[in-house]
Amino acid sequence: MNQVCSPYFDPDFDSLPERIHGPECRITIDNDSLEDCTIVKIDSVNKQGLLLEVVQVLTDLNLTILKGYISSDAGWFMDVFHVKDELGNKITDPRVINYIQQAAGASKDGVHRNQECRTGGIVFNCGSPGEPTAIELTGTDRPGLFSEISAALADLQCNIVEAHAWSHNERLACVAYISEASTDSPIDDHRLAAIEGHLTTVLRATTVEETLNEQETAKTAYGLITEEGEAMVTDVERRLHQLMLSAGDFEAPSSSSKVSEGSEGSEEEEKSHSVCIESCDEKKYSIVSIWSKDRRRLMFDTVCTLTDMEYVIFHASIDSHKGFAFQEYFIRHVDGCALSTESEKERVIKCLEAAMERRVCDGVRLELCANNRVGLLSDITRVLRENGLSVVRADVATRGSKAVNIFYVRDISGNDVDIEFVKSIKREMGAIDLAVMNETTTTSSTISPLSPRSHGRMFCYNRLIK
Template identity: 40%
Template sequence: MDVFNVVDGDGNKIRDKGVINYITKKLESDASFMPSMRRTVGVMPFEHHTPIELCGTDRPGLLFEVCVVLANLHYNVVNAEIWTHNARAAVVVHFTDDSTGCAIEDPNRLSKIKELLCNVLKGNNDLKTTKMTLSPPRFTYRERRLHQIMFADRDYQRVERAELGKDKSSRPHVTVLDCIEKDYTVITMRSKDRPKLLFDTVCTLIDMQYVVFHGVVHTGRMEA
């Protein structure tokens, strides 16, 4: 069971029964698990589209250039998302054949796509740290996959090197305590707040082969 405490945009409890009924109806209709993952948020079956992942140096217009290349080849971009951090970028794009609406399976066409998109990434003169794949895991949440790409790129290490000479008090403070009576470990972290902080924290623990039972985040004006 997942329990969420929800407030409106002003931080007030939701009391409008129409809104509550709408939320309930949407959650009940969208709730789906394996093997019916087609309606799961952020997950799409790969037989209906071609997925591509890119990782390289960030620059203005990178996602736009990727989509232009695909559009010029008469492919339809179903969805695309880019994460950037420390001058690095991770991109996930799902696209189909514009004429058939299906995934592209022809090896020659896929090779052409890879060649042209590699040329886009070469614009940064950064071939050593550029990565691209046309065959990511079969079922993955898009944001989860973007986190994995950035983590594999070790983008966080650039921050560690940059902050070696800075005041350590500004760095995140992490404590780890064993809760013997409940047979689990409690991790407490204080850091500067930012978007997706809790998401990244949970993903990192999972990547380290830990099982997360629950997590809570409290945020102030600048701190979490």
């Protein structure tokens, strides 16, 4: 009788692809090679948006990126970052190292971030039971608009759990997380529609022409949807960038262009960044070179904008030195084409400049802490508005029974804000702990050694593309 035998399978066969090609993602934290910073190395299967996700992980931990080298040709993503912590030291905390390895350690589907360890604000998760409802607002900015929005939500008996607002080039973008004031529960759909309509009316309460602007809206935020139909976690700062981009804040308002015409040398004094785009015809790349005053989250802002404008970053180099940063990106559109027209290049330049400017606020930073209650934000912003101060950026959060509010304010008339005057406002705010910090930025016409106007691109990936 013939014996039937099953085919033999080598038990090591399942691990053969990994042994040939390596794991899907490898993360190395190196504290030995350099004396003054930590090297974070990431090798992974590439996908669109992966660079942004990695940069976002480092940004959420408030790490400073000193240098970066990125290459993602041939379906493989290789990335090296030189980073420091908030105090300028190496990363030695095992919890931070473990978080980087877990958050950046992606499976084949990409980076998975631990939502409980995030530091970039509440994410969009409107469908979960018990979660606050996220409302997005975009429109033409005007003095006191954020105060009007806060007052409208208070009148509608909405508790503001968290809110973030940016204003730039006479545009406003705001993401607010709200719940029912009486029960602290999510808001039902029927009431939500009324709230959206009321807030839209507030945004459009300017002129007849602006009332017709469809960009001035309030709507429920449901986050991004993947191709499989699943909700994707969206960082609140990335969403603010997207909202400002959709509102067209990269187009300078007519008022600012008129002012700059008659002020000789003002452009040189006020310009703290420069963006230029060249063509690499040999490899069909567009080379984006960015020089800017260095600051935290700068790389996140530029990579976020290029990604959301549907450009793929194939190679990149980042360097910072003596307070200045230089970034160089080799990009193509997702359809595989380089930037072919001058109008497209001009639009990318404007959008990158706007992305770098949105986060930088000229004015006074206010930090306020008080026992949380319905209408607290409305009362605080009303006092600021009645004293001639306009909120240009806001980060509002609740921590248990406490409300922590951070505002950047400036004078409605365009004059410098007197810090002593701001401190005197505290008397009108009652039992609110107020800290005042002058964060008015000053620009200089000094050209950095990294400026493309001094000696062109500092370093590039010519060795990779020749």
